[in-house]
Amino acid sequence: MTVVRTRFAPSPTGSLHIGGLRTALFNWLLARAHNGQFILRIEDTDQKRFDPTALQTLTEALRWAGLQWDEGPEVGGPYGPYVQSERLHHYQQWAQWLVDNDKAYKCFCTPERLEQVNKEKQARKEPPGYDRFCRSLTPEQVAAKEAAGEKYVIRFKAPLEGQTVVHDLIRGETTFENSTLQDMVLLKSDGFPTYHLAVVVDDYLMQISHVLRAVEWFPSFPLHVQIWQAFGWPLPHFAHLPVMLNPNGKGKMSKRNPPRDEKGNIIPVFVHDYMKQGILPEAMINFLTNIGWNFGDERDIFTVEETLQRFRIEDVNPANSAFPYPKLEWTNAQYIRALPAETLAQHLKPFLLEAGLAVDDERLLKLAPVVQTRITRLADVVPLAGFIFADPAAFQPAPAEKIIQKKMDAASSVAILEKSLALIDTLPSFDTNTLLEAFSAVTTEWGVNNSQLFGVLRVAVSGQTVSTPTFETMELLGREESVRRIQLAIETLRAAIPAEG
RNA sequence: GGCCCCAUCGUCUAGCGGUCUAGGACAUCACCCUUUCAAGGUGAGGACACGGGUUCGAGUCCCGUUGGGGUCACCA
Numbered sequence: 010m011t012v013v014r015t016r017f018a019p020s021p022t023g024s025l026h027i028g029g030l031r032t033a034l035f036n037w038l039l040a041r042a043h044n045g046q047f048i049l050r051i052e053d054t055d056q057k058r059f060d061p062t063a064l065q066t067l068t069e070a071l072r073w074a075g076l077q078w079d080e081g082p083e084v085g086g087p088y089g090p091y092v093q094s095e096r097l098h099h100y101q102q103w104a105q106w107l108v109d110n111d112k113a114y115k116c117f118c119t120p121e122r123l124e125q126v127n128k129e130k131q132a133r134k135e136p137p138g139y140d141r142f143c144r145s146l147t148p149e150q151v152a153a154k155e156a157a158g159e160k161y162v163i164r165f166k167a168p169l170e171g172q173t174v175v176h177d178l179i180r181g182e183t184t185f186e187n188s189t190l191q192d193m194v195l196l197k198s199d200g201f202p203t204y205h206l207a208v209v210v211d212d213y214l215m216q217i218s219h220v221l222r223a224v225e226w227f228p229s230f231p232l233h234v235q236i237w238q239a240f241g242w243p244l245p246h247f248a249h250l251p252v253m254l255n256p257n258g259k260g261k262m263s264k265r266n267p268p269r270d271e272k273g274n275i276i277p278v279f280v281h282d283y284m285k286q287g288i289l290p291e292a293m294i295n296f297l298t299n300i301g302w303n304f305g306d307e308r309d310i311f312t313v314e315e316t317l318q319r320f321r322i323e324d325v326n327p328a329n330s331a332f333p334y335p336k337l338e339w340t341n342a343q344y345i346r347a348l349p350a351e352t353l354a355q356h357l358k359p360f361l362l363e364a365g366l367a368v369d370d371e372r373l374l375k376l377a378p379v380v381q382t383r384i385t386r387l388a389d390v391v392p393l394a395g396f397i398f399a400d401p402a403a404f405q406p407a408p409a410e411k412i413i414q415k416k417m418d419a420a421s422s423v424a425i426l427e428k429s430l431a432l433i434d435t436l437p438s439f440d441t442n443t444l445l446e447a448f449s450a451v452t453t454e455w456g457v458n459n460s461q462l463f464g465v466l467r468v469a470v471s472g473q474t475v476s477t478p479t480f481e482t483m484e485l486l487g488r489e490e491s492v493r494r495i496q497l498a499i500e501t502l503r504a505a506i507p508a509e510g
Numbered sequence: 511g512g513c514c515c516c517a518u519c520g521u522c523u524a525g526c527g528g529u530c531u532a533g534g535a536c537a538u539c540a541c542c543c544u545u546u547c548a549a550g551g552u553g554a555g556g557a558c559a560c561g562g563g564u565u566c567g568a569g570u571c572c573c574g575u576u577g578g579g580g581u582c583a584c585c586a
Contacts, residue, residue, distance in 0.1 A: 020586045055585055120584075136512055137582070162584055180515070189513055189582095197584040204586050228514060228581040249515085252580070256521080260579080271537095296522095299535090303523055307534045326523080327515075329579055333522045336536045346549080382549040393547080414546095445545090463545040475547050 013045030014218045017071075017078070018208070020052040021063035024279040025070040027332070028223065028253045028262060031297045035250060035325070036221045037076045038298075038313075042320045048215060049081030051092040052208075054201045064092075070280040074290050075313070080215075088215040093207050100202035103210050103240070104163045104195050112239040113195060115161040116143040117154045138191045139164070163196040165205070165236060173231035178219075178248035179325045185231040193232060205229065209236045217245050221322065224249040224329070248322050251301050251329045258331040268332065276334050283337075287360055287387025292341040300333070301326050310343050342385040353377040357390050364391045366398035372485055373398075379481045394477050397485050406497045407472045409505035414464040417457075419502045422465050426499050428455060429466060430492060439488040444480040469498035 017033040019025065025033075040047040049071070051064060068083060080086025090096055107113035118126075118139070127137045144166065146154075154161070167190035174184050195206035202210070212220060227249045237244050252261055255268040256276060262268055268276040277283055283293060291313070298304065298316050302325050345353065354370070354377040361368045376397060380390050396404075406412075413422050432451065436443055452462055467479040470491050476482060483491045 018586090022586080052586065058585070116584095123584090134511085164584095183514070185514080191582085194584050199584080201584085203584070208586095224515070224580060225586090226581090230514090251516080254579075258521085258578075300522065305524085307524080309522095309535050328517065329515090330523090331521060333536065336522060339536055342549090380548095383547060385548095459545055461545095467546060471546095473546090477547090478545055480545085 011218060012216075013040055013043035014048060014216055015040040015045065015221055016048040016050050016212070016215065016217050017076075018050040018052050018211075018222075019067060020055065020058070021067055022055075022058050022060055023063055024066050024281045026262070027278055027280060027283070030070065030074060030076075030280050030293075031253065031300065032221065032223055032250055033071060033076050034074070034294060034297050035302070035322070036219075037078075038316060038320045039219055039221060039322050040079075042317045045218070046079040047076070048086070048088075048217070049078035049091060050211060050215070051082060051094075052204065053092060053094045054204065054207055056199065056201065066281065070284070073284055074280070074294060093202070093211065096207075096211070097200060097202075099210055099214065100196060100206055101200060104202070104206060107165070107195070107239060108163060110239075111166070113163050113165050114144055114146070115151055115155075116164045116192075116194070117146075117151075117159045117161045118142055141192050144192060160198040162194045162198050164192040165195050165232070165239070167192050167232070167235060173234055175230045175234050176247070177227075177230070178246055178322050179327050180249065183230075187231075187235075190232060190235065193229075195236075205232060205236065209233055209240070209242075212245060213237070213240070213242045219246045219248065219322070221248045221250060224252055248325065250325065251327060253300065253332045254329050256332050256334050262332055268334075270334060276332070285388065287356070287389070288337065288341050289344045289356070289387075292344040293337070295344070296337045296340040300330055310340070338385045345384060345387070346381055348381070350374060350377045350381075353381060356387055360388050360390055361395060361398055364395055366391075366395055367400070368398050375481075376477070376485060379477050379485075383477070393475070396471055396473065396476070397482070401490055401493075404494065404497070405472055406494065406501045407468050407474070409502050411474050412465055412468045412498055412502060414461040414468075417461055417465070419506045423499050423502045423506075425455060425457060425462060425465055426469060426495050426502070429462075430495055433488070433492060433495075439484060439491075441480040441484045444483055448480070465498075466495070470494045 015036040017036045019029055037047045039045070049068075053059060064082065071078070078084060080088060081091040104113065108115065116139075123139065126140050130137055143164070168187040171187045172184050173187055173190075174182055176182050193205050194203050196202055230247065230249070234244065254260060255262055255266070256270065257268070260266065262278050264278050267278065270276055277286070294313055295310060298313075299309065302320070304311055304316065305319055348356070351374065354373045357377060357380075358368055358373060361373070376394055380394050383393060384390055409419055413419060428451075429448070432447055433439075436447055448462060448466075449459070452459060455462065463479040467476060467482060468474060470479070470486060471477070471482050472494070477485070486494070
């Protein structure tokens with residue numbers, strides 16, 4: 010079997026799109042599954058859309074996901090450079106080759122004329138496209154225009170009749186009528202190639218064996234095949250991956266029209282947004298693997314190594330799919346729960362620090378198992394338990410109505426809290442188990458149930474209605490701070506009593 | 511609109527002519543457990559778009575309809 014070489018070839022126009030990551034993943038998977046090479050190539054041939062920070066953002070996202078490339082920017086390789094703007098001479102040379110061999114021609118038409126042609130075609134209800142005016146220019150005419158300094162592009166001489174049969178690993182054969190092909194621009198007037206020229210030349214020069222790209226490219230598939238054939242180069246294998254649609258199934262995922270969940274929250278489209286939320290890379294990869302492809306047995310959680318054992322590009326489902334966002338959250342939650350406490354703590358730390366909290370490792374390690382089954386994304390730890398690391402001086406007690414539990418009022422809550430203070434005073438130590446035992450023992454005597462007693466204390470101490478469990482929270486806060494907060498809650502409640510009449 | 515692709519529960523999917531009264535997962539709902547929120551346990555509802563063929567037999571093959579998607583640049 011020949012060496013499998015795949016490539017991910019994004020244009021650096023911004024952060025990496027989630028769909029781009031999926032394309033990269035499948036390329037990576039195919040290469041790794043066959044002990045081949047995965048190449049990263051940057052398609053920055055559009056000077057108008059140049060973003061100098063995008064390359065770094067891109068490589069950061071790819072590395073985060075664990076998709077290390079064997080050749081490409083930052084790592085080099087035998088077929089470099091891997092940035093298209095540094096390969097201009099190749100495209101110019103091969104474009105000229107096509108002209109010399111009568112497979113392409115110079116076109117001197119101005120953008121204004123092109124626009125005019127399209128307008129006229131539209132008026133006649135014809136499909137838009139270049140009218141091939143310059144295709145029939147004589148060598149003398151071309152020479153004269155060049156001598157006059159007229160700018161030109163190089164266009165492909167698409168076959169006018171016949172058919173192009175393309176073969177796709179996922180979709181099988183498709184036949185296109187050549188009459189629908191356009192004389193696409195291969196080399197722009199600024200000397201930069203268009204995508205159509207650059208992909209073919211680079212995929213050939215870089216010895217790519219399998220071209221895996223999004224279905225968006227399917228319409229230009231026959232054009233590319235024709236270009237490959239014009240060069241006389243043997244075709245690589247092609248596979249066009251299905252696109253990920255908005256969760257509601259309407260249209261592609263895009264930043265212009267951000268998808269939303271049922272509650273109206275925006276669902277991110279960029280990998281960096283997921284990184285910021287605290288999606289674990291392993292969870293992201295696991296999740297993405299099961300869209301358009303399926304692990305095969307009925308497991309939903311599996312490692313990338315296991316995927317490598319059975320990944321086959323032919324098994325990719327040709328149908329587009331809606332982006333199943335809730336499943337990503339579920340998958341991430343599964344991975345979070347499987348983490349050892351120390352690892353979880355390490356993962357949590359940057360999110361807490363980012364929120365401006367004073368994290369100490371000892372308490373963080375105790376907190377980790379407490380929040381483990383309560384968060385789906387790492388960043389969730391901040392609203393849930395961030396208060397534990399917040400500056401005590403800035404603590405704001407919860408309002409009275411939040412402290413008061415079901416079937417209780419301010420007065421009874423104050424009574425309970427005062428008894429609690431007295432009880433705490435008698436405790437030899439201040440840890441979760443001691444507290445739990447002591448407070449569980451007094452509910453009947455105090456005439457409340459667990460839910461009421463633990464509830465008042467929890468809201469008093471955390472200042473929130475949703476938080477970590479009561480006694481874990483108290484242990485984390487420490488005796489002194491817990492007592493202080495209970496006293497503050499009592500004050501808050503007392504202030505509310507007159508208002509109740 | 512032209513060209514092209516696609517079509518199984520709400521969603522992601524399994525299914526590659528008989529083992530399908532269609533399996534799993536997420537989501538939803540109910541119950542259990544319960545210290546808020548979770549997690550966990552048990553259970554329920556929920557799909558082969560439609561119409562023709564082919565075949566002894568079709569979710570699985572063919573054609574059409576409908577629906578959805580992609581694409582029509584000196585952007586990728």
